[in-house]
Amino acid sequence: MSDPVRTIAFLVLRAVEQDDAYVNLLLPRMLAEHKVTGRDAAFATELVHGTVRQQGTYDAVIDTLSSRTIDPAVRDALRLGAHQLLSLRVPNHAAVSETVDVVRREIGHKPVGFVNAILRKVGARSLDDWIEELSAGLDPDDARSVRSSHPRWVVEAFRDALDGTDDDLDALLEADNAPPRVTLVARPGLAAPDELPGEPGRHSPFARIMADGDPGSVAAVREGRAGVQDEGSQLVALTLADAVLTGSDARWLDLCAGPGGKAALLGALAAQRGAHLVANELQHHRAELVRSSMRLLPDVEVTEHDGRAGPWDAATFDRVLVDAPCTGLGALRRRPEARWRRRPEDLATLTDLQRGLLERALELTRPGGVTVYATCSPHRAETTGIVAAVTADRDDVTVETTHQWWPHVHGTDAMFAAVLRRR
Template sequence: MIDQVRRVAFEALRAVDERDAYVNLLLPALLRERRLSGRDAALATELAHGTLRWRGTYDAIIDHLTSARSIEPAVRDALRLGCHQLLSMRVPDHAAVSTSVELVKSAVGQRATGFANAVLRRVADRSLEEWMELLTTGVDPLAVLSIRTSHPAWIVAALGDALGPDGDLTGLLAADNQPPKVTLVARPGLCEPTELPGEPGRLSPYARILDGGDPSEIPAVREGRAGVQDEGSQLVALRLAEASVDGPDERWLDLCAGPGGKAALLGALAAPRGATLVANEVQPHRADLVRASVANLPNVTVTTEDGRAGPWADGSFDRILVDAPCTGLGALRRRPESRWRRQPEDLAQLVPLQQALLTRALELIRPGGVVAYATCSPHLAETRDVLAAAGVEPESVTQLWPHIHGTDAMFCAVIRRP
């Protein structure tokens, strides 16, 4: 029999592969459905998130042992799960192997159990470091970092370019593989930070960093007066709200507002100034998430327009946030599956969209107003190059890093229209 903890972790891995699910959204629902809590929930979370984080490393080991033969996706997920237990957790070898083989049997039948058993027993013959020494000997430096830190080579190269020659690339890649702590935001006017548990944040006066626990059990979070939001995302909203404007300060716009965290903070910051916020999100299901986030803020209106061609008049806003759709390479510690889902060719679609959204924002902002262009990606094509294509000189640029600031790698440029 397969224990419920490993079954839930395996189902999460399969949903990521089959349905492009996000494990941080899917897993809590699975845990509630199966009534797993406490140590069982923590173990299922480590199994699912850890396996996804280290998938590239485990795949390199599996491919070495199987001569890179084609393996059914469900079998490969079970092998990855077994590798994580054998190489990165204190699970006895026999338990890691037998439970993973049972998962193979339940997923595809008896025919693949012998294969899975043989592979995992050979995985157990070496420690993780011994495997790394074997697989990286005589390999070029980029491939070494890719295998050792479980990042696709193209992402390693892109992050290295963004950091520059003096940046700590190894430190950044290591930080991507550390589970982030949950950070809360107290929405001003609705909740005082002292009402929330946790330690104060380093960058945002509204942040509280939790040591553990379920944030949905916190009354202020349940009531929408506070939310879960990375401190880097909070800082983006603060950068826009704190920038000085010449003239009136009454109409704010969040051009790409889904899922609504920044819109809720902006709306709360705008309210005491008598300002209103238009929170726009082109995708209806994400617009629903925005509505839920801003439900306590009567000064916020949610719209579902294409941000590149909305109905607003040129020069009609005082502050605009463009939190552009991006590769999400700055949130790999929080969304480990993104590193396997994204491809270099995604930039060919995303960059023109980012450029078009910024161009439209620069038309919509009035003279003397400010635009904040933000991405949860430090990739130069999505940050520096987008600004260069728009022909703007930002007033300030902020680039955050997980290994330096303890946040997602948010980029934010504040642009003033003369």
């Protein structure tokens, strides 16, 4: 590769588009494979994450300049060039010429002239100027969609979930587009927070927030005594662990444990209290990730079942976590491709699954025990809507509290958690 950074960025964009790849999994692997490190790795990371986050805005600019149908690979190259021209401090001539070289090598000679012409027009104006032109005549939320590079339905869902002002909504959309800092978790009994680099977290006593650097270089992370985990995710696990119980507190269950971050924190806390954690995950490859995260916690049982039909007896667990599969709209900072991959019609399938999992979790919780229902989504259909639907006709369940954390308020992913107690 004559320009490995931009070539890797382009290939990752193609995999995201073609193969539904995940940026946070594929990009580090490709950087390691091609031995790209330091500033080049940081630049590649910004190219990929920034391009995917802002692709809605860039597509609007590109489509203004071309009325023809654009081949998907060519569009990815145009998005990559537009990000350099409009959002990074890359000189126009370098952004255009280097992107054109990637097109020539990875796609072929035929679209070179077209890409060169479009990118020169893109770079002739600033991002603010483009947004002003694109937003003219649009209603406020369509304009927000273009400006913030969020689909209109996501903007509307966030507005509904916030139940606040336009300023709140704009602050959330802006926070979604800001690269998140790496947050570490010290697993209790295995690592102390002060042996991890970075400043203390704002909310979790086990969190440390790194200013920069590779978390893989931290000894405690390599050894499995600590992990990389957003502070909102830590708070979900702590919400379950900190709920007050009377009577038995010996059996804990994480019903949807993959990939294992919350389960590892729960397992460490359970070990300190002499409790046994069952960490369940339906998909085998994700269950293997759970096993890896639990390798230093011998009293954790990893199982592989559909959480709605696992072989557990009713009313046998003291604490149960349902970290339900969801749209992932709360983690758009970390998984930028999710905003383009999810559709409103996905909600019907997901909410059916979420209801089934919460109903099963309540069945497995003993009287007096607690269930925490959590999602990495603030969408009301996946949060308070599920809790209300499941508990509406039950007199044996009390909703004690709900939490909604936000990127623009708490500095976390937009995590939701509800504490339900069996009477």
